[in-house]
Amino acid sequence: MRLQDVYALQVPSLVKGRFQRVTNGKPIDIYLPAVSVPLSGDDCFLVGKVAYEQEDYYHSVQWLEESVRLFRGTGREWSPENEGTLEDALDHLAFSHFKTGNISSALSLSQELLHHDPMNGRVLQNVEKYEKLLVTSPAKSVRGSGLKRPTSTYLRTRDTYERLCQTQGSQPMHFENPRLFCDYFTNGNPGLLLLPVRREVLSLQPYVVLYHNFINDAEAEDIKGLAHTGLRRSVVATGVKQETAEYRISKSAWLNGSAQSTVGKLDQKISRLTGLNVKHPYGEYLQVVNYGIGGHYEPHFDHATSPSSPVYKLKTGNRVATFMIYLSSVEAGGSTAFIYANFSVPVVEKAAIFWWNLHRNGQGDVDTLHAGCPVLIGDKWVANKWIHEYGQEFQHRCSLNPEE
Ligand SMILES: O=C(O)CCC(=O)C(=O)O
Ligand SMILES: [Fe+2]
Structure with missing residues (x-):
């Protein structure tokens, strides 16, 4: 349902195993799966x-x-795998x-249900209630402006x-912001002289950059493997x-x-690239996240x-800064969206x-409000390195100017 809402997916299309959104009255595919897996009546019931x-x-x-x-x-044939039946679905609908x-x-669905289960007292009562309602307030009998x-x-x-x-990734173009x-x-850094990193400046305020090929396949696999047994449902800070x-x-x-270790080597690479001190406790341990x-x-x-934050x-x-590594690709969805800065970065x-x-000046930059969009298809892995204010006194200048 979250995917349905965020990506404006049409339920009848999802049922056919397709990912479609209606644009200008026409359904358009936003993702083409290699095989379309249709859903059953029971899937939809669940x-x-x-x-x-x-x-x-x-x-x-819906x-x-x-x-x-x-x-x-399906001609009302019942399959032992089914949790629901036509009667259940009619009742709930x-x-x-x-x-x-x-x-x-x-009313009409309840009447259809009675057809299959004529002695159901509760439904008989409902039919009576609905009939009365239709007579007493016919204007209210049909929904006006559709479902909200x-x-x-x-x-x-x-x-x-x-x-x-x-x-799924919408960044300002060079012509929009030269x-x-x-x-x-x-x-x-001399350590990067022979193999500089491809940097893509995505935004200047807030300053957001993408470093391409920061990690190699072996390192990414190693990090995911190391995290595997420690993975637990993520938490957020609520007060203390x-x-x-x-x-x-x-x-x-x-x-x-x-x-x-690979984790230590990544710390050194982050340090070289950002010029910041990422050693614990000036940097937090690496947080590996799987969506x-x-x-x-x-x-x-x-x-x-x-x-009072646990931070x-x-x-x-x-x-003071976030360094986030994309450890995997994702087939659809999962972009990182910067809400106020109005751009998103695909994985x-x-x-x-x-x-x-x-x-x-140490104050939070509200323009950094950001989100990880829901994964539509695939398995998304990222690793976060959060860098703190202390330990950077000689690498990142302070200023009293609130504009900086
Ligand atoms: O997954 C993403 O794209 C963003 C993750 C994030 O913002 C976080 O872990 O704090
Ligand atoms: Fe975040």
Whole structure:
């Protein structure tokens, strides 16, 4: 349902195993799978029932409509793998219609259900109730403006977030901002002289850059392998505590490697490239994150926005910068979206993205609000290195100017 909403996917298309969005009245494929796997009436029933149980009738109506249509079409043969039946689907769909104000559909579906189960007292009562309602307030019997999306997951930035996710990478072009550029970058470090890094400046305010081919295949595999047994459901900071949250769905593990290990070598590479001190506790341990289908991280800041945040536990100040490595590719979805800065970065396997979270005066830069879009198809892996304020006194100049 999250994927349906964020990518504006059409349920009837999903049921056919296709990923389509309606643009100018025409369905367009946003991703072409190698094989299209259609969904069964029972598959749709299961999704619809989850929505129904959450009293989310916007989604339950759409999924149960497909379920009823498919169950009707299968000649009512029952398969032992099925959880639901045509009767179940009719029952749940009728009630969902009733709850969304579509009484006439609730009535006709209940009548269809009675046809299969004529002695069902509850449905008989409902039919009576719906008939009465239709007589007493016929105007309310059909839903006026169609189904409305629930606002329970309301985000102030939802529309921008979804637009940036849907484009799966939308960056300003050089002609839109001639100050953006690509180059071979050494950061003046002799260690990078013979093999400079391909740098792509994505944004100047906030400063966001992509370093291509930061990691090689063997290193990426090593990091994923090391993280594997330590992966647990990711948490977020809520006040002083760390808790799981619907707005961050992924698994993560912290890696603390010796200087000789791949983790240690990556630390050195990050240090050479950024010129920053990333040794613990000036840099946090490497956080490896894995997102499955539907996994996401809704708009957030990486830096602490309250003095009680667990970010300060290291006693090395706030998170001045983020260095995030894309350890895998992803088939569809999963871009990193910068909401206020209005651009998104597609997952570029082996590349790393870097940005400053704080202004030079130490205050959080609100323009860094960012998100990990839901993974539509694939398995997304990233690794985060968060760099703190302390330990950088001689590498990153402070300033009282709030503009810097
Ligand atoms: O997965 C992404 O693209 C972003 C992840 C992120 O922002 C985070 O882990 O803090
Ligand atoms: Fe983040």
